[in-house]
Amino acid sequence: MFDGCALFLGAQGSIPFRMEKAKTLMAGDVVVTWQHRWHRRTAWLCLALGMVACGSAPPEERLRQQFSAMQSAVEQKRVGDFMAGVSDEFTGSGGMDRGALHNLLRVSTLGQASVGVTTGPLDVHVQGEDATVKFPVLLTGGSGRLLPQQAQTYQVTTGWRMEDGEWRVHYAHWDAPH
Known part of the structure; x- marks a missing residue:
């Protein structure tokens, strides 16, 4: 009934997950997950493509x-x-x-x-x-x-x-x- 993606997203939104995340942030630790790296890389890629698109307008x-x-x-x-x-x-x-x-x-x-x-x-x-x-x-x-x-x-x-x-x-x- 549930696929892995739904379970994963549901786990991130759960109260225990958010409490653990808050504890980690309060402790001053920086947690970089693959999702954060992926979003950051995607943002840089979009920015680079946007700059190329602007510069290459006829x-x-x-x-x-x-x-x-x-x-x-x-x-x-x-x-x-x-x-x-x-x-x-x-x-x-x-x-x-x-x-x-x-x-x-x-x-x-x-x-x-x-x-x-x-x-x-x-x-x-x-x-x-x-x-x-x-x-x-x-x-x-x-x-x-x-x-x-x-x-x-x-x-x-x-x-x-x-x-x-x-x-x-x-x-x-x-x-x-x-």
């Missing part, structure tokens, strides 16, 4: 993750987090540099109670350590009530480079449709 997937993180940063008005994904050598529409982009984002987010960024499908092309991402975007802003007070659509083309193992935007061009 470049396009890592770029999409960076894009998503930067989009979330703007929506949450965390301009510094967004700017961490922008290259020091950034150039944008109308000759904008990194400092001007930072100031534009600060003014835009501070002037609105809520900011929305809705992108259309991303057209991603990765070539080695360079990439291009094209997408439509709807930017909204307002008081945070049901409907935004401001909305504008743009067609955006961005250029990305791998810098210090991270994807960073090094140029952006945007046009408002006529």
Whole structure:
């Protein structure tokens, strides 16, 4: 009726077993059973596999993750987090540099109670350590009530480079449709 596993688990949960365990722990002895070693080894294995899995993500997937993180940063008005994904050598529409982009984002987010960024499908092309991402975007802003007070659509083309193992935007061009 009972298999060995059920008996084993039942014995560990029994009152005499727990009392003996408590006595051992109070005496200061360290008891390492094969179960503890197995759990520890399994945890290390899972951690190692997780690190390998993170490091081996395809470049396009890592770029999409960076894009998503930067989009979330703007929506949450965390301009510094967004700017961490922008290259020091950034150039944008109308000759904008990194400092001007930072100031534009600060003014835009501070002037609105809520900011929305809705992108259309991303057209991603990765070539080695360079990439291009094209997408439509709807930017909204307002008081945070049901409907935004401001909305504008743009067609955006961005250029990305791998810098210090991270994807960073090094140029952006945007046009408002006529």
